[in-house]
Amino acid sequence: GAVVSQHPSWVICKSGTSVKIECRSLDFQATTMFWYRQFPKQSLMLMATSNEGSKATYEQGVEKDKFLINHASLTLSTLTVTSAHPEDSSFYICSVIAVSTDTQYFGPGTRLTVL
């Protein structure tokens, strides 16, 4: 399966600051990556689809101006949480999709805590 990394694995920030999370596909080129969010004791919820070289598409209810996504290369997508608030504290997980098999591989996740 694909190897996906995320950085950082955890981050603590003050309310009002911005935080950038990186997602890298280490062993194949990914034209499409996905960003999910998982609150405690809940399942994963898709936030947005990151498309290389074009704008991300966001799911209903996800503010595109708050969660900025940049997919500048075939191996890297970044998610920036702008003006973070405590309610943004969550586990953010990215994934890549192997188009030939439809299989989706997930990164290890980034735990964001906003104080």
Next chain:
Amino acid sequence: SQKIEQNSEALNIQEGKTATLTCNYTNYSPAYLQWYRQDPGRGPVFLLLIRENEKEKRKERLKVTFDTTLKQSLFHITASQPADSATYLCALARGTGKLIFGQGTTLQVKP
């Protein structure tokens, strides 16, 4: 609206027995379904994918079935081991790659 339900929040079984997890869905016609394992504080790990035209898939001690008439998938772990203890997630997609997840079933295998 579309809904995915994994029937048990928690399942406790004895080592060596077969664990059976259920995933039911409504108001949805998935092209394929995937099962993942998630350990605390970690991202999901892919286990199996089954397509709408497939009835059953196997991989080592794992077996998944898919009944599009009943709108149900069953996930089996045979000869279960304590190391199989984790949360198991089912996820459905239509083919765009956008996955909709169930809430998960936490399996505890006791020695």
